[in-house]
Amino acid sequence: MFDKSTWIQLPRNVLVGHGVLDELADAVDELYLTGRPFLVTSPTPNDIAGDAVRAQFDDPASVTIETASFESVERVVAAAEAADAGYLVALGGGKVIDTAKMASDSLDCGFVSVPTAASHDGIVSGRSSIPEGDTRHSVAADPPLAVVADTAILAEAPWELTTAGCADIISNYTAVKDWQLAHRLKNVEYSEYGGALSQMTAEMLVDSAESIKPGLEESAWVVVKALVSSGVAMSIAGTSRPASGAEHLFSHQLDRLVPGRALHGHQVGVGAIVTEYLHSGEKGEWRDIRDALGEVGAPTTAGELGIDDETIIEALTTAHTIRDRYTILGDGLREDAAREAAGFTGVI
Numbered sequence: 001m002f003d004k005s006t007w008i009q010l011p012r013n014v015l016v017g018h019g020v021l022d023e024l025a026d027a028v029d030e031l032y033l034t035g036r037p038f039l040v041t042s043p044t045p046n047d048i049a050g051d052a053v054r055a056q057f058d059d060p061a062s063v064t065i066e067t068a069s070f071e072s073v074e075r076v077v078a079a080a081e082a083a084d085a086g087y088l089v090a091l092g093g094g095k096v097i098d099t100a101k102m103a104s105d106s107l108d109c110g111f112v113s114v115p116t117a118a119s120h121d122g123i124v125s126g127r128s129s130i131p132e133g134d135t136r137h138s139v140a141a142d143p144p145l146a147v148v149a150d151t152a153i154l155a156e157a158p159w160e161l162t163t164a165g166c167a168d169i170i171s172n173y174t175a176v177k178d179w180q181l182a183h184r185l186k187n188v189e190y191s192e193y194g195g196a197l198s199q200m201t202a203e204m205l206v207d208s209a210e211s212i213k214p215g216l217e218e219s220a221w222v223v224v225k226a227l228v229s230s231g232v233a234m235s236i237a238g239t240s241r242p243a244s245g246a247e248h249l250f251s252h253q254l255d256r257l258v259p260g261r262a263l264h265g266h267q268v269g270v271g272a273i274v275t276e277y278l279h280s281g282e283k284g285e286w287r288d289i290r291d292a293l294g295e296v297g298a299p300t301t302a303g304e305l306g307i308d309d310e311t312i313i314e315a316l317t318t319a320h321t322i323r324d325r326y327t328i329l330g331d332g333l334r335e336d337a338a339r340e341a342a343g344f345t346g347v348i
């Protein structure tokens with residue numbers, strides 16, 4: 001008997017372009033949402049666009065969070081319940097969107113994603129990435145009902161946020177390789193569509209790398225479209241596997257060892273250089289990854305991340321413990337192998 005089934009959830013409206021923030025209320029109207037709008041944001045995004053969002057709604061309520069954590073999710077849920085919120089509007093970077101995504105799931109209400117930085121591919125994904133103690137959960141959560149990505153705001157954000165988004169996309173190369181490896185060795189379910197879309201998204205971004213330059217709004221356009229596409233790949237796959245492999249485990253471990261030191265996208269990019277070396281060896285494609293990162297202006301070394309060599313080695317040798325996700329790291333990278341890989345690739 002044929003017994004496969006799948007449920008792919010995607011946003012209904014995706015608005016990307018100059019000034020689309022002004023169309024937020026129209027995009028929300030189209031969704032037939034009812035009740036009081038509740039804005040979830042963080043300090044900088046609130047300063048940049050909080051008032052512009054609030055001005056479009058009657059009687060909005062809001063909360064500001066500082067970290068992506070289960071405590072923040074609980075705080076948002078409690079504040080939204082107290083405000084009798086009908087739906088959430090997430091205005092900010094990855095931590096705000098992940099927190100609002102989980103809170104809306106818990107509140108059983110819809111949410112709308114309004115990214116202020118083209119820094120990560122969680123903008124439309126059906127996953128939340130939340131750290132807890134020694135581990136980091138990739139939690140299934142309904143994706144946004146709509147995404148409103150104003151390229152005027154994204155282009156004004158510090159350039160490093162955009163290069164972090166590029167690196168999060170470039171890391172799809174190694175994430176897909178890890179997923180295919182886990183499929184072959186551990187029979188992990190693999191989605192051809194999810195894998196192909198993720199890989200194609202990385203290829204298209206790298207092919208456009210020349211046009212990704214600071215000060216050009218078109219760069220924000222190219223990058224945010226790739227981030228949307230990568231998020232769709234995760235939604236198709238029903239897992240973050242298309243966009244998160246060993247390079248992400250390495251970055252999550254860095255978040256524990258040296259919290260807040262470097263951006264998520266920058267860390268996963270440097271991680272991808274090393275894990276590509278582990279996949280394909282000295283003559284392999286790690287140079288292509290490094291050069292693609294370099295071309296968009298993302299870090300390629302520990303020094304550029306502002307992280308010392310020993311912390312890089314500790315993260316590489318312990319990354320496999322972060323979660324039960326089989327990758328090229330297997331049951332752990334030996335310290336001498338980690339030094340060889342990071343040294344040969346020039347990461348340390």
Ligand SMILES: NC(=O)C1=CN([C@@H]2O[C@H](COP(=O)(O)OP(=O)(O)OC[C@H]3O[C@@H](n4cnc5c(N)ncnc54)[C@H](OP(=O)(O)O)[C@@H]3O)[C@@H](O)[C@H]2O)C=CC1
Nearest residue numbers: 042043044093094095116119120121122125127129157264
């Ligand atoms: N769910 C998923 O599928 C995915 C989730 N992620 C997660 O997303 C997070 C990374 O996202 P990222 O956006 O890098 O991290 P943050 O949300 O922490 O944002 C990074 C910094 O940028 C600031 N900021 C945001 N917008 C602007 C702006 N327009 N101008 C100036 N500063 C701005 C933030 O300010 P402030 O401090 O005030 O917030 C913050 O200091 C990680 O937690 C990662 O795990 C990443 C990829 C996929």
Ligand SMILES: O=C(CO)COP(=O)(O)O
Nearest residue numbers: 121129138240243244248
């Ligand atoms: O960052 C992600 C994809 O870019 C997903 O994060 P996780 O590794 O927590 O699933």
Ligand SMILES: [Zn+2]
Nearest residue numbers: 121168248268
């Ligand atoms: Zn990522």
